[in-house]
Amino acid sequence: MQFDVHETLAGMMGALQKQFSKDWPLVKSAAHQFLQARIVRLALLAELRLTGQLPPTFFAERMKDEQLLLQSELHAITIVTLAAAQRAARASMQVFTKAVDKALPI
Amino acid sequence: MKRLILVLLFGCLFSSCSVTLVPEYNASLYQQIVTTAARNDRLYIDLLQADTAHRAFSQYAKRYAALEASIQSINLQYQARANNSVFLPILENIQTLFLKYKEEHKQHVSALTQAEIKVYQAYTRDYWKPLLIAENALR
Numbered sequence: 602m603q604f605d606v607h608e609t610l611a612g613m614m615g616a617l618q619k620q621f622s623k624d625w626p627l628v629k630s631a632a633h634q635f636l637q638a639r640i641v642r643l644a645l646l647a648e649l650r651l652t653g654q655l656p657p658t659f660f661a662e663r664m665k666d667e668q669l670l671l672q673s674e675l676h677a678i679t680i681v682t683l684a685a686a687q688r689a690a691r692a693s694m695q696v697f698t699k700a701v702d703k704a705l706p707i
Numbered sequence: 708m709k710r711l712i713l714v715l716l717f718g719c720l721f722s723s724c725s726v727t728l729v730p731e732y733n734a735s736l737y738q739q740i741v742t743t744a745a746r747n748d749r750l751y752i753d754l755l756q757a758d759t760a761h762r763a764f765s766q767y768a769k770r771y772a773a774l775e776a777s778i779q780s781i782n783l784q785y786q787a788r789a790n791n792s793v794f795l796p797i798l799e800n801i802q803t804l805f806l807k808y809k810e811e812h813k814q815h816v817s818a819l820t821q822a823e824i825k826v827y828q829a830y831t832r833d834y835w836k837p838l839l840i841a842e843n844a845l846r
Contacts, residue, residue, distance in 0.1 A: 627844060631840050631844070634836070634840065635836070635837070638832075638833050638836060639833075641829070642829045642830065642833060645825065645826065645829055646826060646829075649822040649825070649826065654820065654821075654822035655822050655823065655826065659823060659826070662807075662811070663826060663830065666804060666807075666830055669800045669803060669804060669834070670800070670830070670833055670834060670837075672796060672800060673796065673797045673800045673801075673834065673837040673838075674836075674837050676793055676794075676796050676797050676837065676841070677797060677836075677837035677838070677840050677841040679793050680729055680793050680794065680841040680844055680845075681840065681841065681844040683728040683729045683793065684728070684729050684844045684845050685844075686728060687726055687727065687728045687729060690726035691725065691726055694725070694726065
């Protein structure tokens, strides 16, 4: 059987898109969860500070911690995206492998 | 010649050319993260339930030490994994915040207030979340 590079590339692109569209909700869900958690956390912090239940130094320290949490969340989103990219690349490679496999005379 | 290229590509795909951007999923490590995060949360649940006379750092020191050891164990396992670079800042932030809250409890002159414990609990839950979501994405 002949190895058709155009057909193979189209197949690889298709696999890539299919896997990415399957994994994209995971990336969105992670970002949504972090955003929701931030809203709840900041609302609690604001409420307790405004009602005088938290000293200003404690409040200031938590605001500093927000930076670390944001950093962790961005790294987590990067990992979720990289994992999706890895799965997409592997799915695409599989299409290529199968095409080469078919073209090999046995 | 054409056949040779095909064979080389074929061999490459099956050997060293697999795309690896993140570590492989590790079920036992994921379980250890879940357990440690739950114990960390439990510490603040117990503090919330305790009356002010029973909130001194000395009464919780052993639990803090056990948690610190568990976090360090998780950290070491991540350091030993391939393609770990994006995970390490998350681990570092968990350790930094855990030790900071432990130190603040230790240095607290009076008993921790209900409001302070609630905030510690919220931040603790949320510093574990990125690691749990990231590890889970590797499945």
